[in-house]
Amino acid sequence: MRTTILDTLRAAAAPMTVAEVAEATDIPQTTVRFHLRALTADGLIVVDTAEHDGPGRPRLLYRARPAMDPSGPRNYGILAEVLLRTLADTPDAAARAVAAGREWGAAGSSGSDEPVEDLLAVLDDLGFAPEAAGDRIRLNRCPFLELARRQPALTCSVHRGIVQGVLSRHHTDLRLERLDAFVDGDHCLAVLAGGRR
Structure with a gap:
């Protein structure tokens, strides 16, 4: 219905009222109003007020x-x-x-006092479902799984950079030692080294 209403307005020679749109599309006026509000919110249509001299509210033209x-x-x-x-x-x-x-990870970092917590928050927001255990972070999901399977060298390089970027925002020598992809076929593993954790 939304597409029909939008197409009707695009084809019209002049702005239309709710009643005119309803008649042209054979859609009830209440439904037309609902879709017109959504189309206005999305910036796809403009609402103007018709000139008005008499009593009552002025008509809206779409x-x-x-x-x-x-x-x-x-x-x-x-x-x-x-x-x-x-x-x-x-x-x-x-x-x-x-x-x-790395650039993206640094921009996404909060720079908090706890680098591992910050890293876990960034990875979680991305959809990796991370779990920390000591100096290891298990990544239970990959939000780029299909791409990682087809282009693992590049996709996993982006992941390495994200981890490095987050850690670079902290005053610590904590670093990513390695990122092992598809460990046991069901997770990836980030191994951290150095620094205060």
């Missing part, structure tokens, strides 16, 4: 704003795969992936 409809499906996985394939063709791909992850 017109489409040139814009893409944001309600459609997203497929960021394709974009990520395209970018990984492109990056894979560069000679220093893994180093660039680590650097990008």
Whole structure:
């Protein structure tokens, strides 16, 4: 219904009232109003007030704003795969992936007094479902699992960089010693070394 209403407004020669949209689409006015509010909130239509001289509230006029409809499906996985394939063709791909992850990890860090807690919070927010045990952090999920299986060198390099970036925000020599991917087929393992934990 939303698409029908938006298409009707886009095809109209002039702004339309709720009643006109309802008549043109054969959709009840209450339903039209509901969708018009949502379309307005999404910035896809503009609401104007009609000139008014008499008693009662002035009529509202709706017109489409040139814009893409944001309600459609997203497929960021394709974009990520395209970018990984492109990056894979560069000679220093893994180093660039680590650097990008490091920058992102540093930006996502809270810089709190507890580097491991900060790291766990960042990893949890990303969807890794981390569990700390001593100097090891078990990553029970990978939010980029399909890409990690197809491009493990690059995807895991980004993960390494994220961990390094978070730890770099803290005044400690705590560092990522290694990141083991797909340990026993059901988790990854980050091993930390040095520093106060």
